[in-house]
Amino acid sequence: MGSPRLLVVAALCVDQCIPELPSLPVPNEPFAVLEHVNLNSGRAWDRRVDAFYFDVLRCARDSRASHTLTRTNDAREVRSQPALANLSWANVGLQQFHLPFGDGMEDGDGHHFQTMRGEIALLYARGALDDLRARLEAWGAAVDDEFRFEGPFGNRFVVEAVDDARARELVGPVKGVKKGGMDTMFMGISEGVGIRGVAFDVPAGAARKICKFYDLVFHAKTTLSKGACAVAIGFEQRITFTDVAGGDVPAYDGHHLAIYVNGDAWTAIYDQLFVRGLLYNNPRFPQFTYDSLKDALEHNEFRIRGFPDLDAVEGHGHPIIFELEHEIRNLRHPGFALKSRLPRGPEHGFFGNEL
Numbered sequence: 001m002g003s004p005r006l007l008v009v010a011a012l013c014v015d016q017c018i019p020e021l022p023s024l025p026v027p028n029e030p031f032a033v034l035e036h037v038n039l040n041s042g043r044a045w046d047r048r049v050d051a052f053y054f055d056v057l058r059c060a061r062d063s064r065a066s067h068t069l070t071r072t073n074d075a076r077e078v079r080s081q082p083a084l085a086n087l088s089w090a091n092v093g094l095q096q097f098h099l100p101f102g103d104g105m106e107d108g109d110g111h112h113f114q115t116m117r118g119e120i121a122l123l124y125a126r127g128a129l130d131d132l133r134a135r136l137e138a139w140g141a142a143v144d145d146e147f148r149f150e151g152p153f154g155n156r157f158v159v160e161a162v163d164d165a166r167a168r169e170l171v172g173p174v175k176g177v178k179k180g181g182m183d184t185m186f187m188g189i190s191e192g193v194g195i196r197g198v199a200f201d202v203p204a205g206a207a208r209k210i211c212k213f214y215d216l217v218f219h220a221k222t223t224l225s226k227g228a229c230a231v232a233i234g235f236e237q238r239i240t241f242t243d244v245a246g247g248d249v250p251a252y253d254g255h256h257l258a259i260y261v262n263g264d265a266w267t268a269i270y271d272q273l274f275v276r277g278l279l280y281n282n283p284r285f286p287q288f289t290y291d292s293l294k295d296a297l298e299h300n301e302f303r304i305r306g307f308p309d310l311d312a313v314e315g316h317g318h319p320i321i322f323e324l325e326h327e328i329r330n331l332r333h334p335g336f337a338l339k340s341r342l343p344r345g346p347e348h349g350f351f352g353n354e355l
Contacts, residue, residue, distance in 0.1 A: 021264060021266055021267065022331040023262035024234075024338060027234075028235070029219075030219060030263070031231075031234050031259050032234050032262050032331060033234045033235075034257065035095055038097075039115075040114040040254070041099040043101070043112045046152075048139075049152045052139060052151050052152055053088070055135070056132075056135045059191075060091040060092075061088070061089070062091050062096065064335075065098075068089075072286075075285075081104075082103075083104055084100055086100070093194030095194045114153070114254055115250070115253065116155055116156070116200075116255050118156070118199045118201050119156040119158055119199045122160070122194075123192060125193065132191075147161075196237060200241050203244065203247035203249050203322065204246065206307070206322050207241045208229065209310065209321055211224045211241075212310055212311070214231050216310065217273065218261075219265065219268075234260075252323035254325065256324070257327070261329070273302070279303070282303055288303075303328065306325070308320055
């Protein structure tokens with residue numbers, strides 16, 4: 001941990017040396033978009049898992065995953081770590097599922113498959129629901145009256161209907177994305193509109209403390225009601241944490257989500273996490289470390305592992321009350337899909353036609 005003087009110097013350097021980071025105008029600052037959910041999906045590529053995401057949900061296959069697979073395995077080889085066997089990215093609208101296969105790092109923080117402790121909400125056009133239900137049932141999923149079902153490895157999903165799949169900006173400004181934006185990046189258009197949100201089951205009493213963390217560290221828009229914390233994201237996305245009676249929540253298996261943060265809020269959040277000692281270098285992605293703001297800016301991202309109890313008595317540390325890795329990106333990140341919607345110029349954090 002750096003001294004207070006060094007932290008002040010670093011903060012001054014950020015103000016003087018780093019251009020303003022770009023922002024996407026959204027009603028729910030500082031988060032621009034909830035972008036992906038990562039779920040390890042078996043020891044090897046599996047036809048049934050592949051069929052669920054690409055034939056049943058009709059996600060779009062993103063070929064950029066092969067580049068990330070190569071980079072990750074090159075970095076692992078240098079460190080004598082086992083290779084990742086395969087990686088698929090399944091795009092649904094402007095969001096994604098990242099699906100690693102055969103991680104090879106299953107001890108401690110990795111598992112050969114991961115099950116999210118909650119539910120993933122997907123958006124589909126109302127007119128697509130009957131065919132989607134038929135495909136799910138043919139795959140073997142039991143779909144209830146609220147359109148809830150389980151996918152591979154017990155991951156839970158719910159489908160929400162939207163009357164016009166492209167008319168409302170629920171999960172991102174789909175209308176008006178220029179050629180070279182969504183069409184090119186996604187290698188095709190998915191049937192689903194996007195990921196509307198993710199909901200997590202948390203130990204009794206944790207929802208309030210998680211809300212406090214999002215309030216104080218992220219300055220996010222949160223709502224706490226009846227044991228549930230709702231975090232507003234970007235346009236009309238959400239992350240929800242709901243207390244479970246009795247506190248019976250499965251052990252964490254390393255699944256993670258990625259969110260984009262607007263402008264200078266990204267740097268401010270990094271500083272908050274650095275001071276608290278909460279930044280996390282995931283050993284499964286050894287090419288990315290975040291030990292300094294310079295490192296984080298080089299990668300346009302940083303990570304945390306979970307939520308500390310900010311109510312803990314001073315001097316006793318802040319124990320983690322719920323583990324959930326966040327990959328926190330700024331809008332310069334090469335994966336950000338909506339750069340064509342951002343203002344250009346150095347005063348907005350962009351120069352020329354950089355990605």
